Amino acid sequence: MTSHPVPSLEVGGLAYAYPDGTQALFGVDLTIGRGERVALLGPNGAGKTTLVMHLNGILTAGHGSVRVAGLDVRADTMKEIRRRVGLVFQDPDDQLFMPTVREDVAFGPANLGMRGAELDRRVSEALDRVGMLDAIDRPPHHLSFGQRRRVAVATVLAMEPEILVLDEPSSNLDPAARRELAEVLRNLDVTVLMVTHDLPYALELCERSLILSGGVIAADGPTRALLTDADLLAAHRLELPYGFAVPAL
Amino acid sequence: MSAGHHHQLYRPGDSVIHRLPPQCKLLAAAGFAVAVVATPRESFWAFAVYAVLLAAVAAAGRVPPGFVLRRMVIEVPFVVFAVAIPFIGLGERVEVLGVPLSVEGLWAAWNILAKATLGVVASILLAATTEPRMMLLGAQRLRLPQLLVQIAMFMLRYMDVIMDEMRRMRIARESRGFVARDARQIPVLAKSAGALFIRSYERGERVHLAMLSRGYTGEMPIIRDLSASLRQWGTAGLLPGLAVATAVLSWSLS
Numbered sequence: 001m002t003s004h005p006v007p008s009l010e011v012g013g014l015a016y017a018y019p020d021g022t023q024a025l026f027g028v029d030l031t032i033g034r035g036e037r038v039a040l041l042g043p044n045g046a047g048k049t050t051l052v053m054h055l056n057g058i059l060t061a062g063h064g065s066v067r068v069a070g071l072d073v074r075a076d077t078m079k080e081i082r083r084r085v086g087l088v089f090q091d092p093d094d095q096l097f098m099p100t101v102r103e104d105v106a107f108g109p110a111n112l113g114m115r116g117a118e119l120d121r122r123v124s125e126a127l128d129r130v131g132m133l134d135a136i137d138r139p140p141h142h143l144s145f146g147q148r149r150r151v152a153v154a155t156v157l158a159m160e161p162e163i164l165v166l167d168e169p170s171s172n173l174d175p176a177a178r179r180e181l182a183e184v185l186r187n188l189d190v191t192v193l194m195v196t197h198d199l200p201y202a203l204e205l206c207e208r209s210l211i212l213s214g215g216v217i218a219a220d221g222p223t224r225a226l227l228t229d230a231d232l233l234a235a236h237r238l239e240l241p242y243g244f245a246v247p248a249l
Numbered sequence: 250m251s252a253g254h255h256h257q258l259y260r261p262g263d264s265v266i267h268r269l270p271p272q273c274k275l276l277a278a279a280g281f282a283v284a285v286v287a288t289p290r291e292s293f294w295a296f297a298v299y300a301v302l303l304a305a306v307a308a309a310g311r312v313p314p315g316f317v318l319r320r321m322v323i324e325v326p327f328v329v330f331a332v333a334i335p336f337i338g339l340g341e342r343v344e345v346l347g348v349p350l351s352v353e354g355l356w357a358a359w360n361i362l363a364k365a366t367l368g369v370v371a372s373i374l375l376a377a378t379t380e381p382r383m384m385l386l387g388a389q390r391l392r393l394p395q396l397l398v399q400i401a402m403f404m405l406r407y408m409d410v411i412m413d414e415m416r417r418m419r420i421a422r423e424s425r426g427f428v429a430r431d432a433r434q435i436p437v438l439a440k441s442a443g444a445l446f447i448r449s450y451e452r453g454e455r456v457h458l459a460m461l462s463r464g465y466t467g468e469m470p471i472i473r474d475l476s477a478s479l480r481q482w483g484t485a486g487l488l489p490g491l492a493v494a495t496a497v498l499s500w501s502l503s
Contacts, residue, residue, distance in 0.1 A: 053458075056462055058458055058461060058462065079464060082461070082462055082463065082464050083464065085462075086462075087459075087462045089455065089458075089459055091455070093407075093410050093452075094452060094455040094456050094458075094459050095459045097403065097406055097407075097456050097459065097460065098402075098406065099382040099402065099405060099406055100382070102472075103472050103473070106470075106472045107460075107463055107465075107470065107472070108463035108464055110470030110471075110472050111463060111464030111465060111466065111470055112464060116474075119472065139406075140406075141406075141409045141410065155463065156462075156463070159463065159464075
């Protein structure tokens with residue numbers, strides 16, 4: 001963990017209510033330093049997805065602020081914000097909308113104005129980092145689910161983001177695909193925020209975790225410490241899977 | 250790589266025709282169709298020339314006749330309609346094997362059959378030598394409205410996903426004892442169709458979010474360089490060029 005004067009992500013007093021009046025976030029504060037890998041844990045309905053939508057300006061804050069590497073999320077900074085925040089959605093079929101893997105990975109950088117050889121290089125590099133370079137000319141629907149998720153990660157890596165935000169990265173993956181994705185994520189040299197309720201996965205990949213519950217950050221600390229605090233977990237509807245114990249150091 | 254069911258019109262290959270940029274082929278096919286339609290129906294020889302031109306394209310694209318014939322089934326409804334015209338047509342009659350047929354109707358039927366068949370074969374050859382997505386990229390280059398091209402592109406991408414969802418819904422229905430036997434089951438099927446629509450609509454919203462997250466501003470960036478050389482335009486122009494010359498000649502002779 002490197003300390004850096006400007007953190008990758010700063011969220012301060014963020015509150016949000018949906019248009020129908022349902023309050024989802026009640027003042028979220030969090031800071032993620034550059035190069036950190038942090039898990040955002042929380043039960044269904046805790047406001048995890050709502051928080052994620054604020055990070056790249058798809059939803060805009062009712063109250064409070066979101067800053068990415070020092071830049072405020074505002075209408076006039078949106079283009080740069082969306083380059084800096086790489087959002088990987090839960091369903092790769094939502095993320096991969098182009099006819100081939102190559103075109104899909106190129107979509108983001110091309111929107112940033114990149115063309116020609118530079119674009120080709122960016123695409124190959126991103127695919128290489130997730131181990132999917134062989135699939136470059138295949139249509140996404142011919143790939144396995146795990147492969148599609150790795151390509152989805154490549155589509156945002158190609159934009160060289162400041163922070164990678166993954167929504168439930170381990171969902172629907174078989175154990176081998178889950179391990180392959182973990183290897184990819186562990187080797188990335190980029191700040192990662194991983195939204196999940198897969199506690200073992202958080203422990204495996206992230207030193208630090210946040211618990212989002214009832215629209216506020218209820219806990220913030222080393223993942224190991226949070227996961228061994230049975231009362232804390234129970235208070236926020238989080239549970240370790242049957243038979244799983246946090247391994248001794 | 251297994252081909253998806255919507256690629257069945259395409260026949261992979263590496264012929265001269267396959268290698269032509271898609272926008273050239275699209276314009277060539279359209280130009281050919283216009284020339285055919287503009288030809289007077291009495292010029293039998295001109296239609297023979299068109300058929301020979303298409304045969305030459307098929308040969309150059311290595312598309313076997315059987316492949317074209319099988320796909321021509323799509324024309325059957327038009328054929329049925331055309332065959333009916335001589336029987337229901339009015340005016341002067343002529344006896345064919347003892348059946349009185351309308352002369353004007355026979356001409357009309359011949360006109361529809363000949364021109365539709367040539368048009369259908371030209372499109373089959375276009376589709377057989379051009380991947381669907383390349384066709385769309387070609388259309389984009391020809392400045393077809395962005396929105397139409399994007400809609401078609403998404404249809405191509407999500408066809409399998411939606412078919413898959415439909416299949417899962419069918420399996421879920423049938424696993425709970427549902428059998429579509431007669432009209433009384435229509436409400437259930439209609440609700441399934443409605444549910445499928447809403448699911449697809451919601452997916453559309455999620456895809457849109459994913460696009461926004463990667464800097465989408467309403468236009469698809471042109472990623473692939475599809476520019477055509479003069480030579481390629483020249484090659485593609487052979488078909489419509491010869492067809493237009495034939496059409497002009499047929500008018501001046503008639």
